[in-house]
């Protein structure tokens with residue numbers, strides 16, 4: 001019996017080593033990681049440059065307390081703000097995605113006079129706090145499920161949008177993808193319409209980039225697919241490549257307004273130099289190693305191949321994704337579960353939540369094309385075993 005409280009009833013793999021996309025368990029079995037841990041190790045496990053900065057910063061100073069701003073944290077804040085085109089803004093470093101989203105929401109509440117917050121249905125914001133609870137007294141949830149089938153093509157005249165009390169809304173908290181790990185993308189026109197209406201009424205746009213940020217979708221941030229520019233951005237996961245650092249950045253206007261309020265915030269590990277050093281180095285490494293380009297190219301290859309496989313296997317009802325943020329949807333959860341288990345046996349760790357119909361792929365952004373090809377081959381073998389394909393003769397073409 002394990003004494004670790006982890007709320008997981010999944011099979012147990014005792015991982016003892018991880019390098020790049022390769023994971024080894026205590027039995028010596030190896031796996032290719034298509035989950036990046038909890039979608040965090042975007043540069044791969046034990047990336048030498050990230051390990052080096054961790055060692056160096058540990059030897060210099062890892063923690064100083066909130067009263068002593070440090071030049072490493074300053075440089076990291078500038079790196080994050082430059083990515084967001086908010087050069088005069090402000091940035092705070094925290095430890096987890098949940099803290100970052102909750103902090104971003106608290107800031108938005110401080111700088112607005114309107115009492116309500118808006119989000120989309122199925123959105124996931126945090127593991128605790130007001131962002132998890134989302135009490136109906138404070139939050140309006142816009143049900144966008146029907147938008148996927150909508151033929152209107154004009155969100156401005158949508159009767160459901162017209163029902164939103166925009167004059168009450170202080171901020172729209174937007175998650176540009178994921179939706180409780182379903183890898184779903186709301187229509188850009190809906191997001192633009194909601195943003196314009198919220199802003200017309202003096203509200204703010206807050207982007208939850210915990211999952212989609214720092215390159216996961218092939219752009220630095222998920223909101224960049226939507227033609228909107230947020231006032232406040234929360235990021236985490238990939239920012240630390242597995243080290244627990246998150247950040248909240250905001251425009252100069254939002255920061256100035258916040259400083260005029262009575263808001264104060266102090267957490268033990270806020271703005272720790274070690275997390276900031278990692279965040280800054282993750283950003284420079286993604287840039288120097290042209291990781292966004294790799295993510296776009298390999299993501300497109302992966303998605304195209306999955307779509308081709310879908311033609312032969314009607315048990316796959318949908319293939320969707322952006323960059324290396326990809327999901328396969330099956331006709332039922334039992335099939336999804338079986339495919340997931342078979343892939344584990346064959347040495348591939350993919351994302352699956354019991355009871356759901358989707359299998360998710362969030363590999364390190366610098367995964368090699370051959371490793372994707374190996375997964376595709378294994379997936380096709382699993383699908384053949386589990387179903388009667390219409391056309392078993394489909395060979396998966398190699399890239400290039």
Ligand SMILES: Cc1ncc(COP(=O)(O)O)c(C=O)c1O
Pocket residue numbers: 096097098099101124125126127175178179208210211236237
């Ligand atoms: C979209 C989104 N927001 C927030 C969070 C919370 O981040 P964390 O688990 O680091 O607290 C997650 C975690 O999976 C997430 O997917």
